[in-house]
Amino acid sequence: MKTYVLRRLLALIPVALVVATVGFVLIHLAPGDPASIIAGPDASAEDVGKIAQQLGFDQPLHVQLVRWYGRLLQGDLGRSIFLRKPVTAAILDRVEPTLLLTLAAVLIAVLIGVPAGVLSARYHNSATDQAFMMLALAGISIPNFLLGLLFVLVFGVWLGWFPVAGYSPLEDGWPATLRSLVLPAFALGLVQSALIARIARSSMLDVLREQFIVAGRAKGLGERAIVYKHALRNALVPTVTVIGISFAVLISGAVVVETVFNIPGLGRLIISAVLRRDYPVVQGVVLVIAGVYMLVNLLVDLSYLVIDPRVKYR
């Protein structure tokens, strides 16, 4: 078990290297440069060149790549061109809203998705089942930015229950934070809940057809015990996988939702960094998000141990 975890952790290194290289190459291949953005629309070409030189972007690409590797080995992600501070600090500044938003969205997705899936399976082919699955289909089909804008219109502008945009940090008190996260978390979480509901339903249906369920029924176990104690636990393995993937998907989905709701999180950070070609920030955030992705995957794999005692890692 320990060797397994260690092996998995070591495997992160080559993956991170590939991500770092691809991230670097892609953003540098994209046309546009930070110097033109800083100089502004009325600047002449020579002004832009002067700024590029001051920023060190007149160096050949491979020199810049080697420098980036060198700093990376020391755990240094470089300095942001526009924020004028280390990328690590810029990322740490933005973790709070994205983390809270993602957690809230996962919570919403699980609390709605799992019960909806289980109930649909239990009352298979009933009106309840069909109603839930229709909603789920609608949920999967609606892009989260559209849902977000609809929420802004209805709950922000018309009803005035929640702020239309912005984020109130924890240091200003958690009730305000919660209020600012409700709309974006639902916009993000509802779509995922639909996916989770569908997976939970189909794995429950599979399990409910198993022989041990028939055996349970034969020995006179109540329907509740069968569904919630025996079937649900077995159906959880695929569901947890999807929840894990959801978490990762939500972090990237946050990019869109954070823009719509004007939340200063990692998503906004990467969007503005891409638009103004803040290379170090783009590279750093891509690397961090990839790292989170890989860690979540590992945690999901390890959670199988708890859920299903038959699973063993060596």
Added chain:
Amino acid sequence: MTRRGGGAGVLVLSLALLAGAPAVAEEPRAGGVLKAAMIGEPPSLDLHWTTAVITQQITWHVYETLYTYDRNYNAIPLLVEGHTLGDRGRTYTFRLRRGVRFHNGKELTSADVVASLSRWGRMATPGKAVWRNVEGLEAKDPSTVAMYLKEPSGALLMALARPNNGAAIYPKEIVDAAGDQQISQFVGTGPYRFVEHKPDRYIKLARFKDYVARPDGPEGFGGKRTAWVDEILFIPVPDVAVRLAGVETGEYHYAQQIKQDQFERIRAMAGVAPGVIKPAGWSTAVLNHKQGLMTDRRIRQAFQAALDMEPIMAAGFGHRAFYRVDPSLMHVEQAQWYSTVGAELYNQRNPAKAQKLLKEAGYTGQPVRWITTREYEWMYKNALVAKQQLEAVGFRIDLQVVDWATLVQRRNKPELWDAFSTGITFNPEPAYNTGVQCNWPGWWCHEDKERWLDAVARETDPRKRKAMWEKVQVLFYEDVGRVKFGDYFSLEVARKELRGFRSTPELNFWNVWLAPAR
């Protein structure tokens, strides 16, 4: 506060923004936090470093310049008492106002002015243009600065008054510490002082309690500036729908760059008033005079002859209240500069002429690479309609739609394009108008034009200056310097409790106050 244009020289700049305001003048009131929703983050807070408009809009509450504009866009003193002219117009001696303090408590002296202006002349795009004519700069005594010019200048004070990439006066020690790098402390003499910048959250300014205002009453952007509100938060809100919704719900007091097709809806909103910035600039296709197809004057003339501007502008700006088909390079609101010379070559709608010119030039369908962007939707739409009209006369247009960052980088490389879309933003001084500069992308360098443009910069008699500028405008159309589509206006919104605010091309929040929300 509505201003209506009357006689010559008066600018009509705003619609009735405060439609619901009481007829009797209301007493301004101190206090409150003004929240302004901006389109994004400034690329720098060093005004000498960038021509980005958003940097100017935020930082000119903090930094001040020696001169500023009155309501007719003439230069008037701000940090100076005035100046005297000597050596047949080649020596300017500026007398600084006494007792003016920086936000760090230090008193403004000539040493700060010399350090700041020298850096501006070295770094800033307009500064460099001015410095070509500067021989020396000298602090005569703590409150006197002398500037020695090679030739007299009719545009110097206008250049010193210009807020964009402007000649901001910083404390000398901050200039010395920064050198040519960006400054790291944001200290000026303005009515508001810089408090903090939380990227993607806000830039916070607060009232500078030791601000020394000019004794004269408010006049245009100058005169007495009063910081009524305690704090201003400039909040970056990149999504236009969210900016508008935020003002509608009262989350922000002000939002800039709203889509013009929302105008009617906003007029019906309670508590919110639209503001029309008129003029904001002119939309244009910049042609490449340095390399490729467009170096052939006949092809440029064909391009110009083919176009019908009305549908091009209508597609770009949606509502009739937001565009105007007009040939003048300086807007009609700038009566001292407005002119229709060369107009017969504007908006020609003459496909036959275009075809004839193309044939003479031996054009055989080589693709015209036109870079445009959807980041400014109107640029894309202008280009799309123009493309159709141009293709109807035989041009082949290869429209390349890229993001703004790509456009501004590629336009510096003459081998990559034949035309690109942009807007020439409102500029009160023709000598520094980007629309006709030779060292700017497009590289429209023309012997006679340069001579007349130099003359405009040097001449001090307004009547002669205008006649010289008209020569430039005639050449603009004859030689097709750029292709002007038309004037555009932009839309901003403000809550009605924001009082004293007027919609101008130069956004500012001094002399505005917040009435209690109803």
